[in-house]
Amino acid sequence: MPNTPEPGTPESGHEEEPxxxxxxxxxxxxxxKDWLPGVARRADVRVRSFGGASRGTWGAEPTFYSFHPGDVRRAAPAIAKGHVDIPSDWRTDTPDGRRAEFWGALIARVASTLFIAAVLGGLLLILGTVIFLLTVE
Known part of the structure; x- marks a missing residue:
């Protein structure tokens, strides 16, 4: 695209818009939301990322992204009209995308509920063991 700057182009010093x-x-x-950085790359939108540093065996920090406002506005009509090649399950306006969003949210909620149930069950087991040991002579 002719209006797209090169990735290494420095930002102007008088840029006011965050x-x-x-x-x-x-x-x-x-x-x-999970696929915004990938779509930004496909639409030639400048992206800054921060975070994501390694924590060794504990994984990595979350990575946060910020997007150039002018590039986002320029790419919005092309993305909405489907001129940018994006897989259908990345989009929110397709049945595949809505299905993937639904199942992702459902799996996260079920996993959270099971984790909380396991923690509460463990606490009750520990409490029951302590009470049992205190009452037995």
């Missing part, structure tokens, strides 16, 4: 967060971009684009 870069957009993932939440703000998700409101403008019909794309699932």
């Amino acid at each position: 870069w957009l967060s993932s939440n703000e971009v998700a409101k403008l684009w019909p794309v699932r």
Whole structure:
């Protein structure tokens, strides 16, 4: 695209508009939040990322992204009209995307509920063991 700057182009010093967060971009684009950085790369939108440092065996820190506001606005009509090649399960306006979003949310809720149940069960087991040991002579 002719209006797209090269990835290494430095930012102008007089830029006043703050870069957009993932939440703000998700409101403008019909794309699932998890896939915003991938769609931004496909649409030639400049992206800054921070975080994601390794924690060794504990995994990595979360990675946060911010998007150039002018590039986001320029790419929004092309994304909405389907001119940018995006898999259908990345989008929020397709049946595949809505299905993937539904199942992702359902699995997260079920996993959270099972984790809380396991923690409460463990606490009750420990409490019952302590009470049993205190009452037995």
